[in-house]
Amino acid sequence: MTFQAEKALVSEHYAALAKAGAADVAATLAKRTSDDWLWRGVHPFHEQTGAADVAATFWTPFLTAMSRVQRRQDIFIAGHNGLDAAHGTWVISMGHLMALFDKPFLGIPPTRKIAMLRYAEFNRVADGKIVETAFFCDLIHLMHQAGLNPLPPQTGAHLVQPGPATHDGLLFGDSDPAEGAKTLDLIERMIRDIGRNSNTGEGSTPYDATPQDELSRCWHDDMLWWGPDGIGATYTIDRYIEQHQRPFRTHLSNRTFNGHVCRLGEGNFGGFFGWPNLTMTPVGGYMGLPAGPPADMRVVDMYRRDGDKLAENWIFIDMLHFLNMQGLDVLGRMAALAVR
Template identity: 40%
Template sequence: MPTNHLETKHWLHAGLARLAEAGPGGAAAVLANLYAPDAEWRGAHPLNEMRGAEAIAAAVWEPLFAACPDLERRDLIVAAGTFEGRDYVAAVGHYCGVFHADWLGIPATGRTVYLRYGEVHEVRGGRIVQSSCLWDILDLIRQAGLWPLPPSLGAEGMWPGPITGEGLRLAPANSAQSAASLAQTLAMQGTLGAFRDHEDAGREELLAMPQRAHWHERMMWYGPAGIGTTRGLPGFVDQHQLPFRIAFPNRKGGQHYIRIGDGPISVTGGWPSVTATHTGGGFLGLGPTGRLVGMRVMDFYLHHEGLIRENWVPLDILDLLMQLGVDVLARLRDLRRR
């Protein structure tokens, strides 16, 4: 049984790799060793929420193994820490395999695919008691050659790991560096929350406001499919931040269940992390709906040269669009019928 963060990271890093490679019929046995009997699993739409290892095996893993029997897990970031007395391990990476059979209505390609993930696992007593798994299902739809939305403003494609190669935090961390990384993240997020969209909204105001003190000049922002990757503060503002803030000017963010620092990596996330009313147009090609929404979001940050160099942002776009009245999987079924 792991007794500290470092041991927990090694245990879970290895255990989740075994789970990904369990193959058809093998999930239940691995889950029994990893999860508490009544563990909660929260995932991206349409998987959503369930409880218990049997339900997780039946609803999540066995259908995925049927689609990709040779599945494997490739972590880019693994970090751990404690928030409000709870111990967490968080990861970003890709599940890789050949897409042999349809999954969630997404047509099989017979080719290699990469299912991007952001995951946060709460560990207690040597077992996972809660998993939050934002798998980028929309990006898998893109890889299947179908696209049910307007073009992304950012660049679509696989996410790279940290430019410094420091993503797998499997060695002891410097506690002062860990604390500083998280403090910088929360300070940057504080500038975003303090910005007054109705009074100050505009490209030049976003470029000039205090967030700029925290971002590296070569910052990379890796968004989910539907938004895409941006580079530099101008790219971030033009290709994501300004359209997003126009659409959701009255957001409430920072509703976090996790806030951790691990060396040069920090992680925050909420379920939901952001609540907002959709009062502006343009984001994801939609006009304003007036609907109140909650956004399942995680943020993973690399701190480098005293600044935030990279930001990976798993966000459940399919769930957000469902709340806005757009059923992407229904659109996908319609595209397939045509």
């Protein structure tokens, strides 16, 4: 099956948004979304219903703060939800919203320079309308671009992150369904491996393997892990273990996998999101922060497959929500400091 109608609808939606301003963005959103459109956004946006609420919560403030906005897509894919094929056809877009940062946004001071807001968006399409959306963006990365450092130094690198090394992530046309199935199968095997070796996941029995052994089953040795700000990006299996996996598994306990809302693959690309994916208890040291109460991680993972292994992974975590559940209101602290 092809997904040209769904891809065309989302592409038209994006083209219309590119021409919209703060005053008319609600009407623009309403043209291609259902009346009961469910929109999920990172903290402080959370869940909204309908175009008017989505506009008031995110798009109007964003377009008021940012001028000359461009959507620079790196991945564009579509497919049936691998978790519920009968119930969902989804279109995924990932890249950056580039703009001139001219007015404050969420209390983040403007720079009057280029800003690159990392995003990943999942859109479920039914009956010719977008009926459900998950919009993840990296607000801590935006703060970092504005000269703010709201967290202790991270273990990985802070970068404006590129798209696929192969520059072939925009699948506007049709793809071989067999290739997408290979990608989704590999992603699912990788998820099972994580569960087996980290006491979370989909109910598999733990097995005796080193982190290198575990990762080498599904990942190329020169893997690229494009992590969210607060953690950062890392390169190769060994540096990924050092700069992300080991701190994650050492400093977060009682990890519970809550499942995903959508998983899909098309061609060599695939991804998933959860709401939330994980619940865990910080025991101290993670991202340089003290121990805290159980907290949720809402996560997007996007992947590029190269042959029979994964080569690149772009991660979006609702970090502000994760921190807020531990009593750290990053946006509130920033606002309080601004009035002093």
